[in-house]
Amino acid sequence: MPGMWWVVGATVVVGLVAAYLIWTAGRVERLQVRAESAARALDAHLLRRAAAAAVLAERRFGVELYAAARIALDAGPQEREAAENDLTRQLRSVRLDPTDPECEAVIAASRRLALARQVHTDLVRDARAVRxxxxxxxxxxxxxxxxxxxxxxxxxxxxTPAADVPA
Structure with missing residues (x-):
């Protein structure tokens, strides 16, 4: 009978190690899938902002902003970061009126993009840490x-001008 406890103990340890490995593999998979989903959401928000900026530029702000928006819309994966940063700089260089619906669309798209960027960054950081x-x-x-x-x-x-006024 004394040898029986050793077998039970070893079985429990093997079971605990297996459970930990299965849990860890599931965590890696979940974080990876969430990071990929966040990347797709970020991409969608980038496209929405660029499209809203293109519409606004076409109607109001001219060729430089329109060109930056079109480049951001058409950029490939290697040029995407630079194109989006250029679009952000162009958007900051114009004065957007938050009471104008077209400007508000760009401002709102930029806010949603900022949130999507933060979520994506957090999930990528977590997935990389686990991996x-x-x-x-x-x-x-x-x-x-x-x-x-x-x-x-x-x-x-x-x-926006309204946001620059101290409360």
């Missing part, structure tokens, strides 16, 4: 997915 753990790397738990990438874009939040 960087030695046990996860050793067992190659994230091998079915690309390594999560940050999207390095300036803060897209636009200040």
């Amino acid at each position: 960087g753990r030695p046990l996860v790397r050793l067992l190659r738990m994230g091998r079915g997915h690309d390594w999560p990438r940050y999207f390095d874009v300036d803060d897209p939040t636009l200040t």
